[in-house]
Amino acid sequence: MHHGKYRFVIGLLLIPLGLYAVFVVSPYLQAFPIAFTDWEGLSATYSYIGFDNFVRLFHDSVFWVALRHNLFLLLCLPTIIVTMSLFFSAILNYRGGVRGAKFYKVVYFFPSVLSIAIVGVLWQFVFEPRSGLLNGFLRAVGLDGLAKLWLGDGDTALGSVMAVVVWGSVGFYVVLFTAAMAAIPKELYEAALLDGAGSVQAFFRLTLPLIWPTVQVAIAFLVIGALDQFALIKVLSIGPGGPDDATQVISLYMYTNAFTYGKFGYASAIGVTLFALNMILTILTFRLTRRERVVY
């Protein structure tokens, strides 16, 4: 029976492991050596050039602009999204659940199931200056002065993109946080209310500390997500990445270098840098958001 077992194990593992090695493991491993080559265009030959790509990257002003935008997103998106999601979760959970809480959760979650590319196309219409929903709304309520080019204006382009990310993300985290809140025993709230705590106090003293591990995961997700922003900017922004690099981000810059300019070595160096940033920020996020774990 025992060698039957090994034959069975090998038989089951062979194909999945082979495919996984070819399409997942090998690309990740190859990314590092390619970053140290001068591979360009369609030429099959390339040579190793040490850290030249990274040195060039260090002096590349577009890369710094992109990095600055990523860092801006990284500070703003988690803050805004987590605050809003906590707020709406608290509202939906208010006194054991506001009327229609289930319905709201389903509706809030809608954008999370849509493709980011589709969301991008949809919001392109919303931001459209002449007959888009947003300017149409502003004119309808008499705020003509606020109607803008939105994506066409360097001052508002990145903010507009960010608003779409918020629109698309809040629902997911509301569902996440309400699930965590639902796991808190009701008796704790009753005890807090008996002790004379108000709803707001109960939220900050009781709910938030108890769901903090979940909030921490959410922040880490959003930080990594801020580094990964691509599809929305690719679809939504002018250029893409414009106007005038106003919405340029690292992943888009890497994509453009690789698949528009054919600079595969340079693009891989950007990818490796992105990966390093990713690792550092993940560790940093968990460090900075660490708190005593509350056990109940």
Next chain:
Amino acid sequence: MRSGSRVLGGVTQSFALVWGAMVLFPLLWAVLSSFKSDADIFRSPWSLPTDWHWENFSRAWNESHIGKYFFNSVIVVSGGVLLCLLLSAAVAYVLAQFEFPGSKALYYVFVGGMVFPGFLALVPLFFVVQNLGLLNSHLGLILVYATGGMSFSVFFLTAFFKAQSKDLAEAALVDGCSHFGVLFRIMLPLARPGLVSIGIFQFLGMWNEYLLPLVLNTEEDRYLVTQGLANIAVTQGYHSDFSGLFAGLTISILPVLAVYLAFHRQISAGMTAGALK
């Protein structure tokens, strides 16, 4: 205090309502606009359609090729989901039921894939697919999608298989059932709820994927629906066929929302479980 909490209740209710409206409005607006004529859309973005222009949909489906893109997506995504489930279930079953030298390491090789950002592998992946002659082919996308979904699926299904009782499997082995028989007759049917949730999860992820087809599938005939729609929106610019674009948008939004509404409990649970673990 009573009336105070009632006021607070009313305030919270209205906040909840406002966000609900902000989420729904752009979606409803897109669906309504898909029934308007171009002139209607330009006259007022807010009005209801004066006549219902159903032909926008046939125009989007046929002339803008949304129909073709839609079927491309169906082929790639259903292939990707099925293959991913098959491969992951095999691996997860082995990892959950058997201990052998290196089984722990193997588990981490699979689960570790979740940690790395996709962008890191993008350039080499392009050349792997190209060298296999699978660029611009649906098979290539299916293989990339399926293997890309394996990390999370193996992670999820291993936990699922581990939670199953081993008694039934052992009893069947004693009765002379083969290992394959145990897997196909007992374990997979028992794991159906897990396979369904992970299947729905992968379906949504793959249906919404944009970056991979953008890089690996550049022939217009083979475009997937996300890609096709984004391409039409970008290349046609704003003013050519607004209503047709809205119809295309509606066609790509509604099926996903329908799947979501049908399975919303499992989907929210599955997606958030992924974040909580």
